Amino acid sequence: NxxxxxxxxxxxxxxxxxxxxxCAQDMNHEYMYWYRQDPGMGLRLIHYxxxxxxxxxxxxxxxxxxxxxxxxxxxLGLESAAPSQTSVYFCASSYxxxxxxxxxxxxxxxxxxx
Amino acid sequence: DAKTxxxxxxxxxxxxxxxxxxxxxxxxxxxxxxxxxxxHSQGPQYxxxxxxxxxxxxxxSLIITExxxxxxxxxxxxxLRDTAVYYCIIxxxxxxxxxxxxxxxxxxxxxx
Numbered sequence: 001n002x003x004x005x006x007x008x009x010x011x012x013x014x015x016x017x018x019x020x021x022x023c024a025q026d027m028n029h030e031y032m033y034w035y036r037q038d039p040g041m042g043l044r045l046i047h048y049x050x051x052x053x054x055x056x057x058x059x060x061x062x063x064x065x066x067x068x069x070x071x072x073x074x075x076l077g078l079e080s081a082a083p084s085q086t087s088v089y090f091c092a093s094s095y096x097x098x099x100x101x102x103x104x105x106x107x108x109x110x111x112x113x114x
Numbered sequence: 115d116a117k118t119x120x121x122x123x124x125x126x127x128x129x130x131x132x133x134x135x136x137x138x139x140x141x142x143x144x145x146x147x148x149x150x151x152x153x154h155s156q157g158p159q160y161x162x163x164x165x166x167x168x169x170x171x172x173x174x175s176l177i178i179t180e181x182x183x184x185x186x187x188x189x190x191x192x193x194l195r196d197t198a199v200y201y202c203i204i205x206x207x208x209x210x211x212x213x214x215x216x217x218x219x220x221x222x223x224x225x226x
Contacts, residue, residue, distance in 0.1 A: 035216075040214030042201065043158065058213065082149075090157050101148055101205050101214055105157030 001026050004106035006091050012112045013081045021076040021109050023091030032074035033058075033103065034066060035067045036087040043090060049074055050096065065109040118202045123221040126196075132189040134220055136202030139183040145206055149187045151198040153179065156224060158201065158216070161187065192224045 007022040012098075024030065031050050033056075035043040045058030049068040063085060065077045078085060088110050092103040119137040126132040140149065148163040162169055162176045164185070169176045169209040189196055203221040 008175065028142070040218070042218055043214075044216075045213055073190075092157070100204075101146070101159075101163065102160050105159070107157055 003027065004091055004093055004104050006089075006106040006109050008109060009019060009101045009107070011079075012114065013078075014114050015082060017113075018077070018079050019081065019111075021089055021091075021111075022077075023074045023076070023093075024072055025091075025093040025104070026072065027093060027104065028071070029104070030071075030091035031094045032068065032102055033092040033094075034064070034074065034076045035090045035092065036060065037090060037108075038087050045089050046076065046089075081111075083113045085111065086113045087111060118204055119216055120200075120202050120220045121219065122218070123223070125223050125225060126189075127193045128186065128194060128224055128226050129191055132192040132196065132222055132224070134187040134189075134200050134202075134222060135184065136187070137184045138202070138204050141182050141204050145204050147176065147182075147185045148203040149174070149176065149203045150203065150214075151196075152201070152219070153195075153198040161200075188206070189222075192219060192222075194224050196222065197224045198222060 004025045033048040034046040037043045044060045047066040049055045054069045055066045067075045088108045090108050091106040094100050094103045118192045146163050149161040152158045164207045178185045199219040199221050
């Protein structure tokens with residue numbers, strides 16, 4: 001099993017450009033999450049999904065959109081990138097119910113917005 | 115979610131036990147204690163969690179005080195690969211609360 005994979009690993013954008021980060025998991029997990037991590041800070045939840053076709057806002061959702069068209073994939077979109085979105089983005093997944101907080105994380109995507 | 119307090123950093127000698135403390139005095143009766151770690155530049159890794167009983171798995175042991183206001187994560191024989199930031203997180207398990215709130219954690223450095 002590959003676990004949780006993220007594409008791309010690195011990306012540099014110019015202000016105003018758009019991009020989509022892809023997260024894929026092969027563990028048949030119901031829940032998926034997108035976090036961002038800034039230097040010296042813990043992870044902050046951007047959006048999450050409790051099942052195919054559903055999404056919900058986390059604590060820092062502004063400037064991002066997400067989609068969960070297939071159970072195994074969770075996409076994070078930046079429509080008009082801003083320097084404040086320079087960060088490391090982590091995707092995670094988990095089973096539902098009592099195991100929802102035992103999350104499996106991907107390796108991260110390092111995004112720089114110039 | 116209850117707030118946690120962890121030391122900023124700790125050192126441990128290789129082969130010795132690493133004991134990482136966490137204070138969570140405002141924890142509610144049905145909130146769990148979760149521990150994750152993050153090795154440099156990697157995604158966080160789940161370690162262990164517990165409600166009120168002590169727990170042990172292949173990675174670590176979790177000791178929760180009787181009043182549940184604090185806990186200790188124990189790595190019994192620390193290795194250099196255990197150097198990481200360790201996060202203590204308080205959260206409901208399952209239900210409608212899916213948020214894990216990661217603070218700044220404790221940087222554990224295991225020295226040879």
